Amino acid sequence: MRIRCELVIFGGSAGSLQVLINILPQIKLPIPFAIVIVVHRKNSYDTVLEDLIALKTLIPMEYVEDKSKLQPGVLYIAPSDYHMLFEDKNNIALDGSEKVNYSRPSIDVSFESAAFVFREQLVGILLSGANADGTFGLQMIQEKGGITIVQKPETAEVSYMPQFAVLNANPDFIFNEEEIVTFLNSNI
């Protein structure tokens, strides 16, 4: 069965970059949904993370600025030191307010905003990390009818974040990397 999905949003922290680098190149092109990545990153002025991910995948990527357009088939990464929000299905908005869960960008903030805008046309995936960020966001996605996936904690380099979500957010699926890829390629 295929579900209609307009946005797949990944959240991750320590240990999630490698997972993304493994997963992204395996997603079949052209991709019918937009992809957003929110990972904790140090407060800096650079685009090292964007450049690295761009190097590893053929998915077209756009550098995010305030009010950037969101398009299917394109990859977006939340910039450091801003929370990334969704103004509507076609527009990103940035916000420089206080850190949430000691993080800016915060996964909860982006997941919650995406949940309100995309509702059931959303898949949220939480990966490896050492922080409780993301669990509340997954709850919001679920409440609005979206699908929630958590990386199998045993397969995560740092299991705290996915484990916390498994215990508190009752995710629809608990997947390893391969299962995440299969899901993205065949179910949406």
Added chain:
Amino acid sequence: MIEELELETLINEVYEHYGFDFGNYSKASLKRRVDRLYQMDGFSHFHEFLHRIQTDEKYYKRMIEEITVNVTEMFRDPVFYSVLRNEIIPFLAPKPFIRIWHAGCSTGEEVFSMAILLKELGLLHKSLLYATDINASVLETAKKGIFPLRMMKQYSENYLASGGTEDFSSYYSANFNIVKFNPELSEKMVFSQHNLVSDTSFNEFDLILCRNVLIYFNNDLQSRAIKLFDDSLSVLGFLALGSKETIKYTQGDSKFVQLRKEKIWRKIQ
């Protein structure tokens, strides 16, 4: 949590009661801020929250203060300040007067950074720094030039990274947990309330900084602000925005050329 329709109701009521128009603020960010206040103040029904805002002017003021984002820093984005120091300000140096407008100055960290920069370039004596915001209480803080001591380590690092070479602590005197910046820095500053939603141009400037303010506006309101800056800039004047802001999605962008990736535009006509 507030639903979309409730947010619309709130926006309309605030406009009717107090004349303040949040209608063209970014909904995504506004919703977060309103949710935050609603939860912080322990409301459980939207109508209670709304009633309080309608009937209690003090609470309305609190609402304005809490839903606008006032997060700021000295020498925020050091690379930006090094471009100002090395490339932009030297352009303005030959002028008899240098007029600068900080729109949305918050608690003033940005204006004090600018004053330090100008002082080091030997230009502060012939400069005028207008600093405006809608939020009266942040302006009060800015006027005093008093900031928390615990921030100074970060600010001093930012300052050095932006190309500053002096001893940063020579610019303030510390007293318990606060610092006061030297009065000579604020001599050329003028603070006043100004609303980018509804107020008009009030002077002509060589450089306008409006950093991390436009992200809270939708495209229509951003266009209004850019028009206002256009009206307030001399030809070949500079406009500086925050590190993730752009005028690309606004009307009026054709009058400006972007200088480099640090988000500085020059008015060309």
